[in-house]
Amino acid sequence: QVQLVESGGGLVQAGGSLRLSCAASGRTFSGYAMGWFRQAAGKDREFVAAVGWSGVVTYYADSVKGRFTIFRDNAKNTVYLQMNSLKFEDTAVYYCAKGGVRTGGPSGRPGEYDYWGQGTQVTVSS
Numbered sequence: 001q002v003q004l005v006e007s008g009g010g011l012v013q014a015g016g017s018l019r020l021s022c023a024a025s026g027r028t029f030s031g032y033a034m035g036w037f038r039q040a041a042g043k044d045r046e047f048v049a050a051v052g053w054s055g056v057v058t059y060y061a062d063s064v065k066g067r068f069t070i071f072r073d074n075a076k077n078t079v080y081l082q083m084n085s086l087k088f089e090d091t092a093v094y095y096c097a098k099g100g101v102r103t104g105g106p107s108g109r110p111g112e113y114d115y116w117g118q119g120t121q122v123t124v125s126s
Contacts, residue, residue, distance in 0.1 A: 002026045002115040004096050009120030012086055016124075020081040022096030022117055030074035033099030033106045035113055036081045038092035038122075048094070049081060050106030059106040064090075088126040093119040 008020040022034070035050035049070040050059045058070055067086075072079040079096060097113035104112070 002028060002098055004098060004115055004117035006094065006096050006117045006120040009094060009122045011123045011125065014086060014088055014124055014126050016086050017082070017084045018086065018122060020083065020094055020096075020120060020122070022079045022081075024077045024079070024098065026077075028102075029077040029098070031102045033101075033104050034070075034072060034079040035097045035099065035106065035108075036070060036079075036094060037097060037110060038090075038094045039119075040089075040092040043092075045095070045110060047108035047110070050099075050108065051079065052106050053099070053103050057106055059108060061108065083122070086122075086124045088124050091122060091124045093121050095119045 003025040006022050033052050036048040037045050038048050039045040047061050051070045055072045069082040096117045098115040100114035
């Protein structure tokens with residue numbers, strides 16, 4: 001069993017920055033890709049960013065490319081999402097997820113993740 005706990009969400013003005021963290025329990029964290037997804041009110045969950053098991057390979061949604069950075073610290077069992085130049089449309093609940101395939105690469109498909117956190121709210125005021 002893996003537990004993922006997100007933190008770092010909050011209220012920020014447009015143009016500001018936030019850093020989300022996702023702490024994972026268990027010993028399996030370092031061998032798996034990790035991803036961030038988000039869901040705005042009334043919308044479907046969408047992919048934001050993912051990082052491969054080693055931290056070298058990353059993958060971003062076009063909407064956040066150049067503004068968000070995903071990285072991980074395997075020694076701390078934690079994955080981060082640094083969000084800069086935030087926009088009103090970034091407002092959503094952000095979820096982290098663990099890849100389901102050992103040493104798998106980063107993916108934007110929700111079905112390739114087997115554990116999800118409870119989410120953290122990010123609100124960007126315009």
